[in-house]
Amino acid sequence: MAWEWGEEEEDNKIVCIIFNPGKHLMKIAITGGKGGTGKSTISTALAMELSHEHKVLLIDADVECPDDHIILPTTREKVKNVHAMLPSFNPENCSKCGSCSEVCRENAVVFIKDKYPFIISRQCNGCGACLLACPSSALKEGQQVIGTIYQGQHQQPPGRNSNNLLLVWSEMDVGCESTSLVVNATREYAASMVSEYDHVLIDTAAGTHCNVISAMMGVDLALAVTEPTPLGKHDLKLILQLLKIMKIPTQIIVNKSTIGDSNLIEEVSRDNSVPLIQEIPYEREILKKHSRGQLVIHKTIEELANTITVKFLGGTHK
Amino acid sequence: MKIAIAASGETLDSQASQVFGRSSHLIVVDLVDGDLKDVKSIPNPPITEGGAGIKSARFVGDEKAEALISGSVGPNAFEVLKQLEIKTYQMVPGTVEQNLTLLSQGKLEELTPSAPQGRGMGMGGRGRR
Amino acid sequence: MKTITILSGKGGAGKSTLTASLSVTLANKNKVVAIDCDADAPNLALVLGLDEENFDSWEPLTTGAKIQFSKDKCKSLKFCPNCPGLQKCMNACNFSAITWNTEEDLPEINELLCVGCGACQLACPTGALTLKKVENARIGVGKTQYGFPIISGQLKIGESGSGNVVNALRMKASEIAEDIQADYMILDAAAGVGCPVIASLRGIDYVILITEPTSAAFWDLKRAIELVDHFNIPCGAVINRWGINKDFTYQLQDYFQTNNIPLLGMIPYDTRFIEALVNLKPAVVYEPNFKTIFEDIMNNCLLNLQEISNAISQ
Numbered sequence: 001m002a003w004e005w006g007e008e009e010e011d012n013k014i015v016c017i018i019f020n021p022g023k024h025l026m027k028i029a030i031t032g033g034k035g036g037t038g039k040s041t042i043s044t045a046l047a048m049e050l051s052h053e054h055k056v057l058l059i060d061a062d063v064e065c066p067d068d069h070i071i072l073p074t075t076r077e078k079v080k081n082v083h084a085m086l087p088s089f090n091p092e093n094c095s096k097c098g099s100c101s102e103v104c105r106e107n108a109v110v111f112i113k114d115k116y117p118f119i120i121s122r123q124c125n126g127c128g129a130c131l132l133a134c135p136s137s138a139l140k141e142g143q144q145v146i147g148t149i150y151q152g153q154h155q156q157p158p159g160r161n162s163n164n165l166l167l168v169w170s171e172m173d174v175g176c177e178s179t180s181l182v183v184n185a186t187r188e189y190a191a192s193m194v195s196e197y198d199h200v201l202i203d204t205a206a207g208t209h210c211n212v213i214s215a216m217m218g219v220d221l222a223l224a225v226t227e228p229t230p231l232g233k234h235d236l237k238l239i240l241q242l243l244k245i246m247k248i249p250t251q252i253i254v255n256k257s258t259i260g261d262s263n264l265i266e267e268v269s270r271d272n273s274v275p276l277i278q279e280i281p282y283e284r285e286i287l288k289k290h291s292r293g294q295l296v297i298h299k300t301i302e303e304l305a306n307t308i309t310v311k312f313l314g315g316t317h318k
Numbered sequence: 319m320k321i322a323i324a325a326s327g328e329t330l331d332s333q334a335s336q337v338f339g340r341s342s343h344l345i346v347v348d349l350v351d352g353d354l355k356d357v358k359s360i361p362n363p364p365i366t367e368g369g370a371g372i373k374s375a376r377f378v379g380d381e382k383a384e385a386l387i388s389g390s391v392g393p394n395a396f397e398v399l400k401q402l403e404i405k406t407y408q409m410v411p412g413t414v415e416q417n418l419t420l421l422s423q424g425k426l427e428e429l430t431p432s433a434p435q436g437r438g439m440g441m442g443g444r445g446r447r
Numbered sequence: 448m449k450t451i452t453i454l455s456g457k458g459g460a461g462k463s464t465l466t467a468s469l470s471v472t473l474a475n476k477n478k479v480v481a482i483d484c485d486a487d488a489p490n491l492a493l494v495l496g497l498d499e500e501n502f503d504s505w506e507p508l509t510t511g512a513k514i515q516f517s518k519d520k521c522k523s524l525k526f527c528p529n530c531p532g533l534q535k536c537m538n539a540c541n542f543s544a545i546t547w548n549t550e551e552d553l554p555e556i557n558e559l560l561c562v563g564c565g566a567c568q569l570a571c572p573t574g575a576l577t578l579k580k581v582e583n584a585r586i587g588v589g590k591t592q593y594g595f596p597i598i599s600g601q602l603k604i605g606e607s608g609s610g611n612v613v614n615a616l617r618m619k620a621s622e623i624a625e626d627i628q629a630d631y632m633i634l635d636a637a638a639g640v641g642c643p644v645i646a647s648l649r650g651i652d653y654v655i656l657i658t659e660p661t662s663a664a665f666w667d668l669k670r671a672i673e674l675v676d677h678f679n680i681p682c683g684a685v686i687n688r689w690g691i692n693k694d695f696t697y698q699l700q701d702y703f704q705t706n707n708i709p710l711l712g713m714i715p716y717d718t719r720f721i722e723a724l725v726n727l728k729p730a731v732v733y734e735p736n737f738k739t740i741f742e743d744i745m746n747n748c749l750l751n752l753q754e755i756s757n758a759i760s761q
Contacts, residue, residue, distance in 0.1 A: 033488045035638035036459010040663065064639035065456050065667040085541055105512075105564055107369025110398050112379040118401050120394050123369055126541050127564030174673040175393070177368070177610065177642040180560075184543065206458040206638045207487040209602060209609045213559050229725050231463075235488040241604040246559065259718075260725050291692040293662025337650035340621075364621075366510040366614045368646065392649055393677060410759065431679065 026313060027200045029061075029216045029248070032225040033239035034232060035206035038255040039225050040067040042280070042304075043203035045296045048072070049305035051154065051165035053315075054198035059190045060169035061215035062205035063147060063182040070293045074152025074167050081145045082170065082185040084178050085126035088142030091116050100130035100139060122175055147172040147182040149189050166197070179205075180214040187215070199313065208242050216243075221312060222250045223277070228260035233268055240272050251277040253304070258282045277311075278304045321421065322346045322383040322404075323414050324374070328359035330415040336389035339371030340364060345414050346381045352422050354415070371395030378404060387417050387426065396431050406430075448624055449652045449752055450632045452484075454675070456667030458638035461657050461687040464720060465744075466635035467494040467729035469655075471593045472741040477630040479595040482620045484647040485637035486584060486600040486612040495591045496727040502587035508600070510611035511583035512563030514544075516556055520575035539570035562607055584612040586619055593729070596623055610642030617646070640674045648674065653752055654682040655711065655744075660695035665702075672708075681755050683711040685744055690716035709751055712744035 030043045040060070047058040060068035069076065087100075087109075094116055101111035108123035109130050119130075121144050131139045147170050154165035170186040172179060187202075194200060204215040216222060222243050226236040236252070243250045254265050257279035269276045280286075280300045289296050309315035324341035326333045335341035341362055348356040360377055364370070371391065375398035378386050385405045399406055407426040409417050420426050453462045453469075463483075470481045483491035492502075499505075536554050537545040544560035545567060547553075554567075568576045583606035589597050598620045600612050617634075624632050636647040648654070654675050658668045675682050684703050689696045696713075703710050714720075723733035731737050 034458070034490070036457070062639070064641045064644075065458075065670055067457075067663040067666065070662045070666050103565065103569060105367070107367060107372045110372060110376055110379075110401070112376060112402065115379075115402075118398075120369075120372055120397050122397075123372060123394050125562070125564065127562070127566045128539060128541055129564055129566040129569055132539060132566060132569035171670075172641070174640055174670055175645075175677045177645060179639075179641040180542070207485075207609075208604055209487050209643075210560075210562070210607050211639070211641060213605070217560070229721070230727055231490045231493055231724060234490065234493060238488050238604060245605045259721050287691055290663075291659075291661040291695060336652070340650055364618045366508075366611045366618065368610060368614065368642070368649075370614075371649070390650055390652075390679070393679075408759070411756075 025194060025198070025200065026221060027202060027219040028308070029202045029204055029219040029222045030225060031204040031212060031216065031222055031239060032235070033206065033208050034226065034235035037225045037227050037232065038280070039203055039206075040071060041286075041290055041296055042225055042253065042255065042301070043201055044068050044071045045298070045301040046305055047165055047201050048154070048295055048297070049301050050199055050309070055163065055196065056165050057190060057193065057197040057200045058165065058167045059186060059200065059202045060167065061183050061186060061202050063170045063172040063179060063186060064205060064211070066169040066171060068167055068203055069150070069152060069169050071295055072167055073155045073295075075155070076150055076152050079149040079151050079189060082147040082149060082182050083143040084124075084146045084181050085128055086121055086124055086142045086144035087119055087128070087130055087139045089117070089119065090138050090140065093136045094138035095136050097135065099133040099135060103129045103133040105129070125178055126181065145173065146176045146178045147185070149186055166193070180210040183211065183214040208238050212242070213246070216246060216248060219248055222248045223253050224250055224274070225253045225255055226265055227256045228254055228262045228265050230264065232260070233264040236265065236268050240268070240274060250274050253277060254279045256280070256282040277307055319349045319385065320346060320381065320383040321349050321385045321387065321418060322378040322381060323387040323409070323417060324389070325414050328361070330354065330357060330413065330418075332414050334387065334389075334409040334412060334414050334417045336409070338388040338391045338395055339374050341374070341388075344374060344377050346383055347418060349418065349422055354418055369394065372398050375399050375402070385421070387421060388429070391429060393431060448629050448632060450634065450650070451653045451655060451748070452634040452636050452647050452651045453655050453657060454636045454644065454648070454671050455638070455657045455664070456640060456671035457658065457664040460659050460664055461714065462635050463490045463494045464724070464730055465655070465657050465685060465687070465714070466491055466633055468731040468737070468741045469745060470595060470633050471729045471731050472738070472745045473631055473633070474593055474595045478627055480620050480624045480627070480629045480632045481591075481595060481597045482616050482632065482634045483597065483599040484613045484616060484634050484643060486602045486609045486616070486643060487637065489599050489601060491635045492589060492597055492599045493727060494724060495593070495597060495729060497589045497591060497597065502589040502599070505585045505587040507582045508584040508586055508612060508615050509580045509582050510615055511581050511606055511608040512565075512578045513558055513561050513581050514556060514563065514565070514567055514576050515579045516554065517575050517577070518553065520573045521553060533572065535570040535572065536567040536576055539566045541566065559605055581606065583608050584615070586612070586616055588619065588623065593732070598623065609637070610646040613643050613646035640670050644674070648678050648680065651678075651680055653748070653755070654680050655748060656682055656684045656708070657687055658684065658699065659688045660686065660692040660699055665695070665699065681751070683709045683748055683751050685711050686713045688716040689713045709747065711747040711751070712740060714740055
């Protein structure tokens with residue numbers, strides 16, 4: 001295994017996970033940087049495949065545009081709202097000094113001279129700086145709803161265990177800018193149930209900023225999904241950079257492998273010493289299923305599930 | 319009555335601005351019996367953080383204006399103006415002076431957050447839900 | 448000048464493809480400026496055939512801030528080893544960016560999670576934490592071979608503030624648009640509906656929604672429309688890859704009609720679009736037969752814009 005993420009200690013840690021798999025629940029992130037490479041298609045298909053033999057928890061960490069619940073037929077159950085801290089203001093104690101407004105880096109606290117300050121809730125990120133700056137305790141911790149967490153059991157055919165696949169997802173309120181807070185809350189909720197499951201898959205959003213960083217904090221393995229085009233290559237290099245900074249062992253999956261030029265990705269794989277674990281072809285059948293929002297069942301997904309099981313989860317060949 | 323207007327320059331001859339938060343200037347005048355007095359121009363420097371509309375609304379509040387003329391006003395800026403009880407009016411393409419005159423004649427439409435800011439006719443207007 | 452943002456919600460729906468070909472089509476008779484508002488994984492320059500080296504200049508951006516910790520000033524060290532430190536900084540952080548190292552009795556800052564709000568700085572009684580501006584991105588201006596400039600940015604991997612980078616990109620683009628007296632500014636939004644997308648919508652004149660006839664894209668589109676409504680921006684729609692599911696295409700057409708969103712055009716599913724991307728050429732340049740598709744979209748968009756202008760002037 002040729003990952004060169006850093007000092008010996010890190011390498012040893014990686015080796016440990018692979019060779020002592022039964023002792024460690026594996027959190028696997030499916031990411032990619034570029035939008036539309038097939039993260040959700042692959043996440044749901046892989047979760048489904050793994051759930052034949054194991055109990056799987058799939059977290060859709062794309063809280064802005066979650067798609068997994070469209071593809072995976074599940075029940076839809078509202079779990080709870082996600083809250084962010086929103087200061088609540090008590091004019092009685094206020095000395096109209098304006099300190100709250102001065103420290104607010106989001107321009108969420110509006111202070112006009114000689115008037116009481118007020119807060120624009122959509123602009124507030126809940127950092128609490130204003131509470132700390134207020135000399136007269138005129139601000140207290142309140143809250144605002146910024147999203148909702150849902151979960152659903154996968155509807156298995158009769159005879160199959162319905163508890164084998166649980167999907168947890170969230171919808172951030174449109175207009176909010178607190179993506180990572182919603183991602184964190186979703187992961188925290190999922191973490192409370194993790195002991196009941198054998199594997200955890202995390203389907204991240206597109207991109208490389210806090211939306212994806214929060215989704216991948218503390219995962220054991222990342223599957224970077226790309227496509228064999230110059231755009232795919234460009235964005236793959238960026239996500240690999242992020243995964244290196246986060247010290248997350250990574251494998252590459254090339255989706256739509258039969259279009260474009262696979263050399264582009266093989267080059268990146270070699271240059272970064274990140275193994276290419278699976279190729280999934282661009283087939284009309286897969287496209288059709290994707291367009292209908294149907295789960296993809298394909299031999300390459302079976303292969304992928306098998307490879308992951310054998311290489312990382314201590315399982316045996318099917 | 320003190321009126322503020324989002325502008326693309328610093329004089330009454332400047333074009334009224336289509337945007338509020340990132341307009342280059344805010345011009346404040348005292349409208350007295352149809353006359354424009356005490357013309358004041360406030361530069362509105364661009365910022366990379368969000369909340370440009372909120373900042374601009376604060377300037378308008380600081381000047382104690384009672385009304386604002388602008389093109390599009392974002393939802394956050396709107397909230398500030400509402401809290402400060404400042405009425406907002408839809409600008410028309412033209413100079414600052416032209417818009418102020420139209421306002422004094424009561425010919426500008428009030429902007430409310432849900433009011434469509436120009437909807438296509440023929441190809442389909444907007445009236446959803 | 449009119450500003451138009453191309454939006455979809457769903458990643459991979461064809462925003463960059465549409466932005467590139469629409470900009471080329473507009474640039475035949477108008478002055479255009481294009482902005483890639485995806486600062487995470489910017490693709491528009493590539494679609495237009497530009498490499499990093501083709502950009503005139505790259506400027507560093509310092510729109511972000513991170514907290515810096517000064518060990519000498521931290522009071523917790525002065526306590527006897529049996530007492531815990533005050534931990535005020537950790538308690539003040541609402542983004543889980545500060546954890547406590549119990550061995551050394553010191554705060555540990557996770558730079559990846561720090562958003563630079565400064566709350567911990569305010570909470571710290573000894574001034575051991577200070578906010579420092581950090582270079583978190585770079586932006587550049589490139590000249591395409593199609594007669595218009597493109598402004599693109601790249602967030603430094605691991606840094607935060609992609610929304611602010613988009614704001615900085617727009618400021619730069621406005622300067623250039625002013626210089627060349629541009630008629631149109633086209634913004635290629637990022638995927639999703641979060642802060643970089645919101646930054647691409649503030650103060651915009653018109654939104655072109657691009658979607659494809661798939662369940663996932665449709666669901667995401669509805670979220671994107673919610674956001675457009677939140678900002679009260681007029682919009683039109685384009686259906687991409689319409690051949691992959693004809694029934695769904697009709698469904699989409701009905702949806703747009705019912706919701707009074709003008710359908711500006713439809714782009715067929717055609718492997719030549721993929722070939723164009725692989726060859727780093729805008730689709731309309733790679734395959735001249737595509738000209739009418741994008742001219743139609745352009746004309747319908749301009750017509751809608753004109754109707755909206757007329758409505759305001761009345």
